[in-house]
Amino acid sequence: MKFGLAVLRLIVGTLFMGHGLQKLAGWFGGHGLKGTAAFFESLGLRPGKAHAAASGTAETVGGALIASGFLTPLGASLISGSMITAIRKVHAKNGVWVSNGGFEYNLVLLAAVLAITDLGPGAWSLDEALGTRRNGPRWAVAQLLAGAVGSACAVAIGERMGREQAAGAAAGAAQAAPAEPAAEVDGRVTASAET
Numbered sequence: 135m136k137f138g139l140a141v142l143r144l145i146v147g148t149l150f151m152g153h154g155l156q157k158l159a160g161w162f163g164g165h166g167l168k169g170t171a172a173f174f175e176s177l178g179l180r181p182g183k184a185h186a187a188a189s190g191t192a193e194t195v196g197g198a199l200i201a202s203g204f205l206t207p208l209g210a211s212l213i214s215g216s217m218i219t220a221i222r223k224v225h226a227k228n229g230v231w232v233s234n235g236g237f238e239y240n241l242v243l244l245a246a247v248l249a250i251t252d253l254g255p256g257a258w259s260l261d262e263a264l265g266t267r268r269n270g271p272r273w274a275v276a277q278l279l280a281g282a283v284g285s286a287c288a289v290a291i292g293e294r295m296g297r298e299q300a301a302g303a304a305a306g307a308a309q310a311a312p313a314e315p316a317a318e319v320d321g322r323v324t325a326s327a328e329t
Contacts, residue, residue: 139256140203146246147201150213154194157186177223179292180299188288192216200250203259207268207277210247214281217244219288248274 156164165173170190171182179185192212199209217240225237232238254261254269261267 136257139250139253140258142246143203143250143255143259144201146213146243146250147197147199147209150193150197150200150243152197154190154192154197157190158194174292177292178296179223179289180295185288185292189216189219200247200255203255203261204264205266206255206259206261207251207273210251210274211277211280211284213247214244214278215284215288216281217241218282218285222285222289244278248278251277 152162155161156166157170158167160166160169164170167183167186167190170186173182174180174185174189175182193216196209196212196216199205200213221237221240225235225240228235228237230236230238230241251269252271252274254267256262259267
């Protein structure tokens with residue numbers, strides 16, 4: 135059990151750190167903060183830069199915590215929030231299978247961090263060495279719920295900001311539009327001959 139959990143933690147955690155650094159720094163073939171922000175804007179998560187930074191940080195920090203086996207439920211909740219948001223905003227509409235752009239991969243990663251939190255990070259972990267180990271079904275469910283709440287808040291804020299930006303842009307466009315020429319009708323000046 136020690137070896138298997140350590141390998142699972144290291145692989146899942148390290149890959150998440152890589153995903154986060156793709157977003158934050160453009161490493162490992164990523165698009166960096168600017169490219170990720172533009173993608174997030176296209177998903178309706180505004181401001182895109184703030185959402186990209188939050189997502190990249192959650193994945194990097196969550197991955198580091200899982201890989202090291204330190205504050206495992208916190209690391210798992212950061213990863214769960216990121217994966218739930220990815221499912222909601224990108225993959226759910228495509229069904230389950232990853233071959234169709236679905237959420238299969240995200241679901242496997244959610245299951246992995248849930249299992250790590252339930253079983254605990256194992257003997258070869260910082261939680262074990264420091265006496266900070268928190269595990270079991272309650273912790274596993276709690277981290278999943280925390281991730282879901284974080285995702286719901288991020289999506290709600292992003293969508294609200296998107297609506298406000300769109301309303302502001304529409305108002306700005308209306309103010310910038312030239313006024314229609316006035317027309318005289320029966321000696322009265324009106325804003326438009328068509329009205």
